[in-house]
Amino acid sequence: MTRYRLTPLAQSLPASVPFVGPETQERARNAPFAARLGANENVFGPSPRAIAAMAETEHWKYGDAQSHDLREALARTLGTTMDHIIVGEGIDGLLGYLVRLFVGEGDAVVTSDGAYPTFNYHVAGYGGVLHKVPFVDDHEDPASLFAKAAEVDAKLVYLSNPDNPMGSWHKGADIARAMDALPEGTLLVLDEAYVETAPEGTALPLPFDDPRVIRMRTFSKVYGLAGARVGYALGHPELITAFDKVRNHFGMNRAAQAGALAAVKDREWLTHVQSEVALARDRIAAIARDCGLTSLPSAANFVAIDCGRDGAFAKAVLDGLVERGIFVRMPFAAPQNRCIRVSCGTEADLDAFAAALPAALSAAERG
Amino acid sequence: MTRYRLTPLAQSLPASVPFVGPETQERARNAPFAARLGANENVFGPSPRAIAAMAETEHWKYGDAQSHDLREALARTLGTTMDHIIVGEGIDGLLGYLVRLFVGEGDAVVTSDGAYPTFNYHVAGYGGVLHKVPFVDDHEDPASLFAKAAEVDAKLVYLSNPDNPMGSWHKGADIARAMDALPEGTLLVLDEAYVETAPEGTALPLPFDDPRVIRMRTFSKVYGLAGARVGYALGHPELITAFDKVRNHFGMNRAAQAGALAAVKDREWLTHVQSEVALARDRIAAIARDCGLTSLPSAANFVAIDCGRDGAFAKAVLDGLVERGIFVRMPFAAPQNRCIRVSCGTEADLDAFAAALPAALSAAERG
Known part of the structure; x- marks a missing residue:
């Protein structure tokens, strides 16, 4: 080159x-x-209603830059408000934006050795320095992750719950408790891509505007829409707004927005x-x-x-x-x-x- | 913040x-x-065959990370090979990747005052410094653009042909001639989003592996698939490969890939x-x-x-x-x-x- x-x-x-x-x-x-x-x-597969909604989409129109209707439906389902939610091109896309917002060359980031490689790809792509801690008993380990974050002054620490690739999980309440040791300057990136197939009590039981954490969710797993590329992040409105600094405002596929909206409503x-x-x-x-x-x-x-x-x-x-x-x-x-x-x-x-x-x-x- | x-x-x-x-x-x-x-x-709207192809897509599968079939069809249509083509999430997405590859804080970039704002958004987003030249007779002006690029040592210079927002255009041969004045260290970003509705002879008549230029094309305009978010860039294989350093490899919507493939084939x-x-x-x-x-x-x-x-x-x-x-x-x-x-x-x-x-x-x- x-x-x-x-x-x-x-x-x-x-x-x-x-x-x-x-x-x-x-x-x-x-x-x-x-x-x-x-x-x-x-x-x-996805809900038949999602399939129908995608098929009925007017593909000649750009998607709604605000994913308004989808965010509204998600907010209603989750018991929060739209300003706590950003919709993006899958969790991969959202992780890319998040890393770009936080990580410059030399900035420290913590994850588990063997955790989601696409997160690591983004960190390397923006010049961040990855610090890895081992799994403990085939679980990602909040205590070691947060201790390492304190040690290296990490800007971000990544944790998936349930975990990929092992399928293990923690109770959400245990993660909330472990967060007492999360350093002040570190944002917890909690990947809950698989939370809908986990036992009751796995989702983090903290308010969505807790400034210490951003949660990632997706339509690629239980909703059966991996090909559509729709994810969302939940966090404090101030953090959610920051995505507007860097995201592709017209990056969402219009049919995907409609499909995800129909999927959310089909309980x-x-x-x-x-x-x-x-x-x-x-x-x-x-x-x-x-x-x-x-x-x-x-x-x-x-x-x-x-x-x-x-x-x-x-x-x-x-x-x-x-x-x-x-x-x-x-x-x-x-x-x-x-x-x-x-x-x-x-x-x-x-x-x-x-x-x-x-x-x-x-x-x-x-x- | x-x-x-x-x-x-x-x-x-x-x-x-x-x-x-x-x-x-x-x-x-x-x-x-x-x-x-x-x-x-x-x-x-898009070809009815594109609509059918999207409706038949198995949305539960991630898209093909290489957009292989679409790139193959594009290569055949354009008379080139797949390694000259990168498919991405619309021209907006591809411009973002390109700017990220080239532009660091303080790097100079040249465009026309009033040309495509999303390109400017990406340049600002990566800390680049935009230098603007005026339109000449309601045309973007290759001569002033390339002269400014030489003056400020620009890494990228943006030119759309046909032009948005005026609809004006240059003969491709005239741009090729003007490129004699393109500085050695400057890459021409030629946005040909509207080339399919332009008179014969508007497309740049240079080989796709000319290292001085990268061409942007889209399925959002004449192909009627704005909502699908599919664009592609044409350039030297060395430059095309560089996109693999930073792009979201699994970022393409699967139905969009299928729709674009069907659209390309429906002349x-x-x-x-x-x-x-x-x-x-x-x-x-x-x-x-x-x-x-x-x-x-x-x-x-x-x-x-x-x-x-x-x-x-x-x-x-x-x-x-x-x-x-x-x-x-x-x-x-x-x-x-x-x-x-x-x-x-x-x-x-x-x-x-x-x-x-x-x-x-x-x-x-x-x-």
Whole structure:
């Protein structure tokens, strides 16, 4: 990149991607996957009303720059007001804006080793310095995260609850209590992407205008709209307003706004998906058990299966599954990378997974 | 914003929006617009095949991070290869990524006074210093732009052709010739959002891998997919690869990718829209003439109407139109702000405009 006068920071960044997508893998292997269980998508799909709302959209019109109707509906559902809510292009997009607002070159940021790579991608992209603490018993650990934040004077600390990639979770009240140790100058970025499939009491039980925290939510998981790219953040109005400094004001897809609005209003479909997810989690655990493996308890729409050895072995199992047409992923960091991560699927998806797992395991054991 | 530790740059930015959207205006006036002619949307809509492709999309899947199929189709249509093309969240999104790659605090950027405000928003957002040159005879002027770029050692220089907001245009060959004066260290950002409604010979007749220029194109205008948020940039593969350093790799809406792919392949619908646009431009010119006003020649999907006096008068005409339910916009800078800018509309839209204009003019004349 010598021809172009990129900024020194841009010059230093790799042209990398946090994840290799399933379509990219399908092109590489020259065959489609039989089961798509690697991206924690929601195969049960969005509300039929959301599908109808998207189909009826006048695509020739730009979206509403304020996502007014969607924010209004969210505010009503959550018992807050619109000025506590910013809608953006998925949690990925919102994390990008948030990092851009807070993180300059050399600024400290804290996360867990093995937590969401796209957050790390944004921090690196703005020149921040990432400090990582290990998981504790396969959980992201608020106490170590906040202690590290104090030590390095972090501007942001990232915590997901429920956690990706392990599916573990904390009670919201426990996180609230742990926040007593959150340093004054550190903003907690609480990623609640999977909160709707978690037990009652997982969401943080603090007012949305608590200035110490910003919560991230999404329509990509339980609402089944990953392809639509709609997320939202909840926080103090002063913080929410700051997004208007940098966001793409006309960046929202109009059909996505309409689909998310219809999805929020369809509580019946939400309940339906929640029960499908619970059933699929149990089925994944049973499939693991049948192969002599243990699975981890999960509050998310995926299950981590402990392959019982090290990361290299789990990777061999994963490769065997991918070879057999099953798209799954695995944690990046040890010792969590002894696991593979399997998203909830339809019965047919999980039949295919159940059929492939024993062969993938045997192949991995043969080495 | 004292509570939060934003970066000094973010701290200094206003929480502003480059444009006030029509929905925001409708909420403020508490009434819908009768004709939506202010955002240069394409009221003739997208190809029915694009609508069908979007409706058939599995919204629960994330989009393809590489927009492979769309880039392949674009490459075939344009006679180039995929590595010359990056697809992004509209030209707005791509301009944001481009500015982020090139512009750090204090870096010089050149544009025309009154040209696309969203580009300026991104430059300010990354701390760049904007230098503006005036339009010449209601045209953005390559010679002055490139001379200013040399003078201030600009990293980027922005030029739209056809131009927004005036609808004027240059022959592509004339821009290519003017590029002899483009300084070595300056990248030309050539916004060709409206090129498909322009006369043959308007597109820049240089190879797509010319390292001096990056071209921006969109599905928001002639393809009628503004709500979908799909744009693409054409440039040297080395430059195109650099977008992978900073872009949201999974930021594209899946249905939008499918819709754009279907739209690219439907050349018949493209021709249909091109002829509707040409007819609507003539009609707008005729409506202006009937009111004793002149309109400017336009190669875009809108027409600038010269209201014959100063910016204050044109603003009064615009306000009168908005009051009467006609959403239009106007140029920001003098002397172009003697005009109002009217997007191509359906017959019914333009009937409504024709009915409202005389009254808006009289009211403005009464002062």
